[in-house]
Amino acid sequence: MELSDFLLSLTPFDSDELKDITSHFEEEFITKNTLLIEQGQVCKKLYYIKKGMVRSYYLKEDGKEITQWFFSVGKFMSSVDSFFQQRPSLYYLETLEDSVVYSIPKEKMDLLFSKYHKMEQLGRLASIEMLTKVVNKLNAIQFQSARERYEYMLAEFPDISHHVPLGYIASYLGMTSETLSRIRRG
Numbered sequence: 001m002e003l004s005d006f007l008l009s010l011t012p013f014d015s016d017e018l019k020d021i022t023s024h025f026e027e028e029f030i031t032k033n034t035l036l037i038e039q040g041q042v043c044k045k046l047y048y049i050k051k052g053m054v055r056s057y058y059l060k061e062d063g064k065e066i067t068q069w070f071f072s073v074g075k076f077m078s079s080v081d082s083f084f085q086q087r088p089s090l091y092y093l094e095t096l097e098d099s100v101v102y103s104i105p106k107e108k109m110d111l112l113f114s115k116y117h118k119m120e121q122l123g124r125l126a127s128i129e130m131l132t133k134v135v136n137k138l139n140a141i142q143f144q145s146a147r148e149r150y151e152y153m154l155a156e157f158p159d160i161s162h163h164v165p166l167g168y169i170a171s172y173l174g175m176t177s178e179t180l181s182r183i184r185r186g
Helices: 003-010 015-023 080-085 106-115 117-143 146-156 166-173 177-185
Strands: 026-030 035-037 045-051 054-059 065-071 092-095 099-105
Touching (some): 003 015, 054 166, 065 166, 099 106, 106 117, 117 146, 166 177
Antiparallel strands (some): 026 099, 035 092, 045 099, 054 065, 054 092
């Protein structure tokens, strides 16, 4: 989905507003396995994914990677708390495929928020959507069986197994690779 179509799906911008807003975004081609941000860095950009898949993850003290979230086509992506509060990120952001994204620096996003009331509305709607997804994931991990968590993930990311290594999926679901393999077979 093109950036302009996505923006219009959330907020009814007129054509001049939409043209101005999209002109602040830069199209970027990013190769597979690129780190967009590392833990401890301040996230300077918000991204919209036109093509590709990205994951956020953190490292446990023993060095094990724990996948926190997947970002797929047609979604905004960032280390959200780092981007909006301009503080060091708790997460890494890594492309899992060759990707095409539209990026916007924090300063330009703030400019658009102050220039267009509809941009504030879009930010609120996108924040509510993300918050709802985070709460749903938290609820799934706390209250659902491993099979239910897997089914929840497939509803959220239907073709994820074609884009993401199974170890990352198992980590995202809070289970071992062996448990995930049993669920997929059964």
